[in-house]
Amino acid sequence: MTHSGTAAPARRITAVPEKIPVTLSVNGKPVKLLVAPWTTLLDALRDHLNLTGTKKGCDHGQCGACTVLVGGRRINSCLTLAVMQEDSEITTVEGLARDGELHPLQQAFIDHDAFQCGYCTSGQICSAAGLIAEGKARTADEIRELMSGNICRCGAYPNIVAAIQQAMERS
Template identity: 90%
Template structure:
């Protein structure tokens, strides 16, 4: 019995589309890139700009490790194309500390031991920055709900909530 295991549903051999130039502002600096149409913002940051602080945990919007701030709003950078972000202001974990001084959330994450392996941490912190800017979470229960898009397999959740509460109090 033969079974066709090809992955592509249509089997069309496509010619490679032209790369596209895109200009972004990343951590307050303008950058110009030449990317494939299907280059995600995540891959653009990690592979093209060497900003590997933004993590790839699933590449499908299921874990939150790739969370960055676009125009101050938290999004999953794995589910948007770099070309779609033309002209956007993007803040990654590398852009949170200013002049060597940690962002209050970064300090709070250290203070409360809000991570273990550190791989979800960039996404957690960017997500928390977005959460604080939204101003919708006041109670621990609200923080838990609105931080549920960031999976921490090490299980640091209670410490993450405590860290965010500390940063909220100080901001």
């Protein structure tokens, strides 16, 4: 009873959902996980697979630090659930290099010093890989517009654009 003499409302007990199995292909390798239904792809990559190149920035899809490629398309991994990507091909920044050789974008970012603190770099590189695959950007202005979902707090934008242009020329 409460101090006013009325009975306290009954508390509902909510059962915690069981973990769900999910199969993904991450960087070319099949992966089976058991995750809570609310686990984002970002958290699955970082916490379950220890792929920490993908960064948690805003956790609201506004900064692009968590950008990965799903089926070759760039997405914010903080905005999708891992279970929604069942059987999807996911590529993180760790999966772009091949046979010990950097991806052309990774090399271009080094060549053009297209990072300062480096926090946004993996998302920038994955987004740029998706951008190049889309084939829509031809000019620096188009690159800037189509990369606008990836924020760099250090302001390395001119170098990022130059790096993307270099990689576009070599692909």
